[in-house]
Amino acid sequence: MVLISCKNCKKVYEKDDYTPFKCDRCNHKVRRRVENSLQISLALTICAMLLYIPAMIYPMMVVTQLGVNQESTIIEGIISFLEYKSYFIAGVIFVASVAIPIVKLFALFFIFLSLRVNVKIENKTKILLYKCIEAIGKWSMIDIYVVALMASIVQLDELFNIKGGVAATSFALMVIITIFAANRFDTRIIWDEQRDDE
Ligand SMILES: [Zn+2]
Structure with missing residues (x-):
């Protein structure tokens, strides 16, 4: 039994x-145990890490004002909010779009790696880290909401137009893939005394 x-x-x-x-x-x-849980979650995490790069270096928003295109990346957006002294909005965008995704990805990567390589870290700490990742996950879509919301508000005016850039797509994909990576992971593996490769 x-x-x-x-x-x-x-x-x-x-x-x-x-x-x-x-x-x-x-x-x-x-x-x-979920089949190939660790391998698939690790592959998805690496995939999301790669998507983080275009999400940061390509424009998040393309603003067309009187026929002139102006593109801005997430970082440029944060800087312009700082210039307008909107420190709170700048802070929220920084935490939600820059800090949380990368911290989350590195934490997942670290957990998965710690199951393969011998790291002196308690299983309880790993579980705690995983629970934190799950809890903050739902907040990392804030940036997409901001772009979508602004686009719908401003689209009414023909002279002024906001569209999501390449980074918006990469960013959304990165967030979704990270969610899959975290959900696909079978936390029971952490407690396996002797891992026989799933
Ligand atoms: Zn059930």
Whole structure:
């Protein structure tokens, strides 16, 4: 007899072996560990890290005013908010679009790496780090909301036009891929005493 819990709703089952089955409470497929969880999450994290680069160096917004195009990256946007003395908005954008995504990606990368390489770090710390990443995840889309909101407000005027730039697409993709990387990760792996490669 073995005990196995549903990753989705946490219901615990008593079974003869670890053969996958469907959870009768939430219909989630119950497996001992999510297949290739670590490899896929790590690959997605690296992918999101690469997307962070175009999100920072390419224009986030293209503002057309009287036929003249003006492009600005996230950093340039923050600087212009600082110039207008809007410190709060500048702070929010910096934390949400620059700091949180990279901290999150490095934290995930660190957790995944620590499961492969021998690092002197307690499992409880790893779980805590993972919980923090999950908690701050939903706030990193703020920047996309700002662009979308401004575009919808200003679009009414024909002389003045705001569009999302290349960085907006990369940024949105990066945020979504990071969410997948975090969700696809089976935290139970952290507690495995002897990892037999999933
Ligand atoms: Zn379930």
